[in-house]
Amino acid sequence: MKIKMIATDLDGTFLRDNHTYNHRLFKKVFRQLQKRGIRFVAASGSSYPRLKREFAPYVDQMGFVSQNGSVIHLGDKLIQDYPIDSRALARVMHVLDRYYGPRDINQLVVSGPIHSYVDQTMDDHNFKIVKTFYEDVHRVPDIRHIFASSPDEEFTKISINFANHVNLARVAATLDNFLPASLIIENSGFNTDLIGNAHGTKRNGLALLQDYFACAPSEIVTFGDNENDLGMLAMTAQSYAMQNAHQVIRMQAGHVTTADNNHDGVLKTIQQILKNN
Structure with missing residues (x-):
């Protein structure tokens, strides 16, 4: 063949x-x-x-x-x-804030086609891990408002690495109920979910x-x-x-x-x- x-x-x-x-x-x-x-x-x-x-x-x-x-x-x-609509991105951040606290999320990364962003409060251990998978990573004052502070930038994916005590099956069920239809959530292994354009x-x-x-x-x-x-x-x-x-x-x-x-x-x-x- x-x-x-x-x-x-x-x-x-x-x-x-x-x-x-x-x-x-x-x-x-x-x-x-x-x-x-x-x-x-x-x-x-x-x-x-x-x-x-x-x-x-x-x-x-x-x-x-x-x-x-x-x-x-x-x-x-x-x-x-396949970019994420800014309103959909804001919705994701709102849902994450509503259901998960700092102890539940190890790494929250928002990426464009080339650059990736994390909050400036991320500790060095987790930042090093993020660099392994995203390479071109920048710290920003508030990751949850990245879409507002960079209105002209295109964002394509949100990565959430959850702490070990978080049940990923429940995460998927919870987020599926609240995410816009234009988005999809997929498990990428290593206790990490990726959210992006459904296409x-x-x-x-x-x-x-x-x-x-x-x-x-x-x-x-x-x-x-x-x-x-x-x-x-x-x-x-x-x-x-x-x-x-x-x-x-x-x-x-x-x-x-x-x-x-x-x-x-x-x-x-x-x-x-x-x-x-």
């Missing part, structure tokens, strides 16, 4: 738990993909600057679906983004690149490990849940990798796919 595009989630999928990957093996696999004309796409809840850093030597030859599909790049070129999903982002490169669903391979990957995994029969993924995710994918994310599961699976094709 001909393959034209491979898309993979990062954290918990392509990357090890310590946020690294096998650079030597990836370089070898990437060369094989290029020889066969197969596009490689990184699809993540993280921001584009973080993805660009992770794949610095390959940026010009890759596609990027960042912020769970709210921002799509082809190399350095922005192909599409900004990994599935829609990958579908955009699919049209761009004229790929049929059967010509796409996808890898994921979490709830926010399900739409992408459902696009093609050539979908792989990671061995380390939750059973629910593994049951909904076409295949399960033999190796987990800490043992190069994605790269080894790609090698096997190329060998079989």
Whole structure:
């Protein structure tokens, strides 16, 4: 079966738990993909600057679906983004203030296509964690009024990392009742929920690149490990849940990798796919 595009989630999928990957093996696999004309796409809840850093030597030859599909790049070129209406953004902040206090939320991040923002009161420990996933991060006097203080800036995603005592299933149920219909909330793992434009999903982002490169669903391979990957995994029969993924995710994918994310599961699976094709 001909393959034209491979898309993979990062954290918990392509990357090890310590946020690294096998650079030597990836370089070898990437060369094989290029020889066969197969596009490689990184699809993540993280921001584009973080993805660009992770794949610095390959940026010009890759596609990027960042912020769970709210921002799509082809190399350095922005192909599409899905902004949040300022009134909807204000509504999210109001609901968060109503139901959750400082002890419930570790990190609250508001992002545009490139820049991300946190409140100046965020402690250094949490700020360092945010920098890992968003790279280009700035402190502002009051994150809850970022839309009012920056009326000309476009915002595409809100990330909320909740404390361990917060039940994420209840969070989703609560926010679903109050969020505008124009927004979607998705769990991104690590006790983190992402809120953004309802059109900004990994599935829609990958579908955009699919049209761009004229790929049929059967010509796409996808890898994921979490709830926010399900739409992408459902696009093609050539979908792989990671061995380390939750059973629910593994049951909904076409295949399960033999190796987990800490043992190069994605790269080894790609090698096997190329060998079989």
